Amino acid sequence: MSKRTQIFIYSKHDENSLQKKSVLSEMISNYGFTAVDDAKNANIIVSLGGDGAFLQAVRKTGFRQDCLYAGISTTGTLSMYCDFHFHEMETMIHAVQQSEIEVRRYPILQVIVDDNPPFYCLNEFSIRSNIIKTFVLDVIIDGLPFETFRGDGMIIATPTGSTAYNKSVNGAVVDPLLPCFQVSELASVNSNKYRTLGSSFILSNQRQLTLRLQDGNDFPTMGMDNESLSIHHVDSVNIELSDRVVKTVKLKNNSFWEKVKRTYL
Template structure:
C-alpha cells in the first residue's frame, strides 16, 4: 500500500456527505496521502456512503483495473462492500500502517445487448418485462438451447451479488472465490408449452449465457445493471458472461465475505 498514495473520494453531493468528505480528506492528508479531484489520477478510490455508493463509485470510475477500491460506511453499519466505519477511521489508518489489510478480488459480469458495446456489473444484471404482461425468453448456454422461459424476468448475479436481489428470490449465496455466475427466475409460468428448471442455477465462468427475446411486441424490457437502469428501445438478444476484469477491494484481514454474510443476515 505504501506506493498507493493518490486517493479519489466518491460521495453524494448533499451537505452531510460533503462535510464527511471534507473531514476524511483532512484526516488522510495528515497520514501522507494525497487526495485528487480526478479519478483517473488516483490509485485508490474510496466511496463514502453505503453499498449503493460503492457500486456507483466503481461504475462511475469505469471499473478501473489499475487501482484499489475501498468502501467507507456512513450509515452506522457495515455492508457487503463497505469494510470500514467512517466513525472509526483511526482503526482503519492503524490497519493500513501495520499491514493488517488484504486485497479482495471480485468477479464482474460482461453484458452485451444486441450489437451495443459491452457494459459491466459488479452485483447483477436483471431483465424484466416493461409492461404488465409476461414475456418469453429463449435461454441458451454456450449456444445450445436450454429452456424457454415465460414470466416476469430473470436475474443474473455475480457471487457477491448473490446476497442482494438474487437472494430475495431464493437464489443461493455463493462464495466469491468461485469464478461463476447465477441465473434466477422472476415469477416463471410453467405449463405444457413453457417449461423451465424452476430453480436458480449456477454457471461456470467459462460459460456464456444468451437470452433471446421472442418478438411478440413485448421486446422493450426494463434492464438493470447493479443499481442503474439501461434503456434500449428494442432488444433481440442479451449475451452474458464472466468478464476477465476484476474489481480489487481493500478489506480488513478479520472481515471475510462469510463474516459479512453472518453479520448481515444471521
C-alpha cells in the first residue's frame, strides 16, 4: 500500500460535491498523496457520495484491475460499498499509511448481448419488457434448455449485488467469498404452457447463462448496475462470472456481513 500514492477522486459535479472533493484533495496532499485529474494515472480511485457514486466510479474508470477502489460516504451513513465517512477521512488515511486495511475482491458479471463487445456489472444485470406486456425468455444453462420464462423480466446479480435489486424480489443474500451469480424472476406467469422454477437460483463461476428472447419483444429494457443499456433487435444475452474483480479497501473490522447487519437489521 505504501507505493500507492496517486489518487483519483470521483464525485458529482454539483457545488457541494465539488467542494468536498477540493477539501479531500487538499487533505490527502498533506499526507503525501497526490490527487490526479486523470483516472488513468491513478492507482487508488475514490468515490464521494453513496453506493451509486461508487458504482459510477467503477464503471466510468473501466473496472480497473491494477488499482484499488474506496467508497467515501457523504450521506452521513455507511453503506455496502462505502466503508468510510467523509468527516473521518483522517482515520482512513492513517489506516492506509499503517496498513490497517484489507483488500477485498468483489466478483463481477460479464454480459454479451448478441455480437456486441462485453460489458461488466458489479451489482446486477436486469432485463425487462419495454412495453406494457409480459415477454418470453428461454433460459439456457451451459447450452442446455432449462426453462421458458414468461413475465416482466429477470435479474442476474453478483454476491454483492444480492443485497440490492435482487433482495427486493426475495432473492438470497450471498457471501461475496462465493464465486457465483444469482438469477431471480420478476413477476413470472406460470401456466400449462410456461413453467419456471419459481424461485431464485445460484450458478457457479463455471456456468454460462443464456437468455434467448421470444415473442417479438426484441427491444428490451436492460440495466447494468445503475445505468441503462439500449440495443435494438436483441436475440440473446450471454452472462457469466468474469475473471475480473473489483479490488476495494476496507477496515479489518468491517466485513460484508457486518455491513449487512448494519444496513438491514
